[in-house]
Amino acid sequence: MYTECIAVNIQRIEVPPLVEVGTEAVILDCQYKTNNSSPPGLVMKWFFNGSSGLVYQWIPPLRPQVIGLLKGKVDLDFRISGEPLQAYRAIKILKPTTDLSGNYTCVVSSFIEEDRQTRPMLVYSPGKNFHFVQEKKYVFLVTLICAAEDLYPKPEISISAQGNPLKQAVSEMKMNSWGLYAVSMKAVVHDDDVTTPYEKFTCTLSLPSANFTTNRTTIYYPGLMPTAYIAAYEVEKTHERHSNGNLPLSRKLTVQLLSVLISTRFVI
Structure with missing residues (x-):
């Protein structure tokens, strides 16, 4: 008696728990069955973070509707099944972003009964x-x-x-x-x-x-000279190579570097 009263029943809900930004698309699927070939008033919905966050609705045989947060982010031509009462049960989200992280709830209902399941997704x-x-x-x-x-x-x-x-x-x-x-x-x-x-x-x-x-x-490596002095040394050394070929460091530059190191020690 109880079995005959249930018109719809969700068998499994598939929502990827982790999705990296840059992924081309993800599919959220809600697999359900009916004990009637054409249950009266069949409606399939997806909610985001609670019953007030309706984002997807499908009333066979009409086309699905995308609402709120997912508007413009779903492939409305995507069909997961060739069966008329299963075709648009899943939603294909294109290029998901971090703001789509949350709990997704699938709700399948008819005039007789309703069933729902929730899964989280983190982008x-x-x-x-x-x-x-x-x-x-x-x-x-x-x-x-x-x-x-x-x-x-x-x-x-x-x-x-x-x-x-x-x-x-x-x-x-x-x-x-x-x-x-x-x-x-x-x-x-x-x-x-x-x-x-x-x-x-x-x-x-x-x-x-x-x-x-x-x-x-x-x-x-401990004991290295401060970054700025090393950089100045390399610039001067490069300039000298361009000007004079592979000549060693000039005496003038050596004196300058020693003066810098001595003054630095006094400052410390």
Whole structure:
């Protein structure tokens, strides 16, 4: 008796849990069955984040309608089945963006009964311009700088040496108008803290909700001159090669460099 009263029943709902930004398309499918070849008042709907977020509606044999958040982002010609009561049960979302992250609910109803199921989908962005660099303004100090932008969801970042996070590292995070995050972290390291000829530092960037992790490494050699002086040295050296061929560094430049290093030590 109870079985005869149920006109529609959702067997399975397929929603990809993780989608990377840049994916061409994703398909959300709601597989259902009816115990009537033509159940009266059959309506198939998709909701985003609750019953107030209707985004898709199909009333056979009419064409489907896209509403609200998904308008202009769905392939309305996509048919997942040749059967008249199953053809447009799925939605094909084109180039999904991070704002489409949320819970998707499929609702199939008739005049007799209704059934629904919900699944989450996270559209994540691994970001861009992820870099990890050294900045040396003083003789015995180096600043490690790690940064990335256009990340989603909220990222986590750390700088470590030999597997141990640097306690002195300070992070900063901002969100733009599109809801994407930019994150940076800085850590100042003194040469005295490096007890080996060189130290390998690792910056780890992760999106815990998306199960995504990546990293960058940099190797620091204690005792190097400040970055600006090294750059000036290289410019002068290049200029000298262009002017005089492969001549050694001039005595004048040597004196200048020594003067710089001596004055720097007095400043410190």
